[in-house]
Amino acid sequence: MSVLTPLQIETLRMFFALPESSGFLLAGGAALVAQKLTKRPTHDLDFFSAPGTASVPAARDAVEHAAASRGWQVDRIQDAETFCRLKVAGMEEILLVDLAIDVAPAHATISTDLGPSFAPEELAGRKTIALFDRAEARDFTDVHQLAERFGREILLARAAEIDNGFDRHVLASMMRTLDRFTDAELPVDGISPTELRTYFSDWARELDATEG
Structure with missing residues (x-):
């Protein structure tokens, strides 16, 4: 997983260890990398959940608390009930994290080394x-x-x-x-x-x- 940065990998581990991450799936470029579908570097992490499955505000608060416990700085770039974008600074890197409510998966989800994701x-x-x-x-x-x-x-x-x-x-x-x-x-x-x-x-x- 060398395509992903140390901060990205640590953030993925941190997020999916949180109880509030239940119902979220890894999406976007990092999901493509996790499934070895592409090798393109990505500058953010996307976590999507279906309506009624998880809470963006609860996940946001949990991420902020977990990041602060690691000495990282987190700023809210966009903040709404169904979408939140966070800027995470730590480990000498800066990372954007998106938490969103999106269309429910149409197919069975899968597990990857970096967390649950779409088929x-x-x-x-x-x-x-x-x-x-x-x-x-x-x-x-x-x-x-x-x-x-x-x-x-x-x-x-x-x-x-x-x-x-x-x-x-x-x-x-x-x-x-x-x-x-x-x-x-x-x-x-x-x-x-x-x-x-x-x-x-x-x-x-x-x-x-x-x-x-």
Whole structure:
């Protein structure tokens, strides 16, 4: 797990040792690393729970208390009933921690060395939704690797299970926004920026063709 930093690993251990973490699942880039689906470094930790399953405020308070006991500093960046973002400073690092209420898992969850998480294919679908919603540079890199592993249709099917508003034509449009990033901004791994651009350009055309 060398892709994750010492503070990330210690925070994961700390969080899942808390009673208030019950019901939360590791999501995002760290979950991809934990399941060996990608090797891309991530700057934050995401913990998601389904509605009625866990409490964001209770988990937030527990994290703050546990971090303080370690001599770490915690600041609240965003703080609401269903979403909280914390900035954790410790071990000569700074880390963002997101606690959120999100859509319930569609498939059985799994255990990883770093804590409970979503099933691999569902995690791939959730990353596809991230591309559909925001299309950040890291989303393109992750979705490419996941599509190569599971196949494009699996990612599309799992995304549709998670978000009833998922639309392949809109996804194609989001894929075309890749041009707003420079090559240096793309965290590519095992593929050149040019190849990544070609990959999504071809996929976008394929999606538009299937939509008529």
